[in-house]
Amino acid sequence: MKKFIHIDMDCFYAAVEMRDNPALAKVPLAIGGNSRRGVLSTANYIAREYGVRSAMSNYHAKQLCPDLVIVPGRMQVYKEVSQQIRAIFARYTDQVEPLSLDEAYLDVTDCELCKGSATLIAQQIRQEIFAQTGLTASAGIAPIKFVAKIASDENKPNGQCVVTPEQIPQFLAALDLKKIPGVGKVTIEKLHMLDLFKGQDVLDKGLTWMQQHFSNFGASLYQKCAGQVIGSVRTERVRKSLSVEHTYEYNKTSLEQCQQALPALLDELQQRLTKQQLHNCINKLSVKVKFANFHVTTADQSGRTLNMDVFNALLAKAYERGHTPEVRLLGLGVGIDHHSSDTLQLSILD
Numbered sequence: 001m002k003k004f005i006h007i008d009m010d011c012f013y014a015a016v017e018m019r020d021n022p023a024l025a026k027v028p029l030a031i032g033g034n035s036r037r038g039v040l041s042t043a044n045y046i047a048r049e050y051g052v053r054s055a056m057s058n059y060h061a062k063q064l065c066p067d068l069v070i071v072p073g074r075m076q077v078y079k080e081v082s083q084q085i086r087a088i089f090a091r092y093t094d095q096v097e098p099l100s101l102d103e104a105y106l107d108v109t110d111c112e113l114c115k116g117s118a119t120l121i122a123q124q125i126r127q128e129i130f131a132q133t134g135l136t137a138s139a140g141i142a143p144i145k146f147v148a149k150i151a152s153d154e155n156k157p158n159g160q161c162v163v164t165p166e167q168i169p170q171f172l173a174a175l176d177l178k179k180i181p182g183v184g185k186v187t188i189e190k191l192h193m194l195d196l197f198k199g200q201d202v203l204d205k206g207l208t209w210m211q212q213h214f215s216n217f218g219a220s221l222y223q224k225c226a227g228q229v230i231g232s233v234r235t236e237r238v239r240k241s242l243s244v245e246h247t248y249e250y251n252k253t254s255l256e257q258c259q260q261a262l263p264a265l266l267d268e269l270q271q272r273l274t275k276q277q278l279h280n281c282i283n284k285l286s287v288k289v290k291f292a293n294f295h296v297t298t299a300d301q302s303g304r305t306l307n308m309d310v311f312n313a314l315l316a317k318a319y320e321r322g323h324t325p326e327v328r329l330l331g332l333g334v335g336i337d338h339h340s341s342d343t344l345q346l347s348i349l350d
Helices: 012-020 058-064 075-090 118-133 145-151 165-173 185-193 199-205 207-225 255-275 308-319 338-349
Strands: 004-009 029-032 040-043 069-071 096-100 103-107 137-142 160-162 241-252 282-291 296-302 327-336
Touching (some): 012 040, 012 075, 029 058, 040 058, 058 069, 075 096, 075 103, 075 118, 103 145, 118 160, 137 145, 145 160, 145 165, 165 199, 165 207, 199 207, 241 255, 308 327
Parallel strands (some): 029 069
Antiparallel strands (some): 004 103, 241 327, 282 296
């Protein structure tokens, strides 16, 4: 029987800012850019009571909470704190899968500390995180990986939830399908149209019916609701893409204005590729456009090197799909194929 823990820091970036500046601890606080078009990365629990959420624009957040304090992020500080937290994880297991700076899966099946109790291990990890960083974390504990992630959100902030093996069938049967990782807004609408709301609804339809109506996704969803997908911790996550984007304070009003903005984005993309030594791993080029009406479209094509002419052509293709000439966001990206680097090096040696 597997023992998974999902650790999720509580409003991580905001918590770091409140820790380092106690004057921010009792005010609605969010982390984001300074412009009205900036997007929030997180908000503290006071701000969330007003409906402020991550990925929300500064402008919208201020409408919901006029007293909201928005501070710029300090990514280097957050990375340093995250490294402290991961060092704590390493004391218990080397089976750690970081999902971001503030959350990770741990497989503690073979951990003998705390008498092998995943519940006690999670509790002790959270205590150590608080002692060393002054920050709180929440945890989910379960014999199924994705259930641990769902459970970590049950008793936030600064709490934990245990789903024992005996409780798994009942937990999954009563589970709201929108909480299952991989079930997005579009998918949940399709499920609701067919009267599928809970795990039990999927089980009642059966595997064959789910396959007929949702193909491979339907089979996967049925298996998750039936408790057949245990999961495993991946200690090495391979990057498959890299992108940069910018939301402009004032809309771009023509294709020409958008094209003039590409060199700055390309320069940033080049810097990130160089920093991560991925220039020889490119297999695709892409452009992202978000219009003033929030319609988003992308265009891409195969490519091994950064090419401004290609990006300009992809931009023109994407721009034609808009129902308005005004653009609020542009992005450039590349697909990553780590095998292509090996192939290139071998061809040179040959």
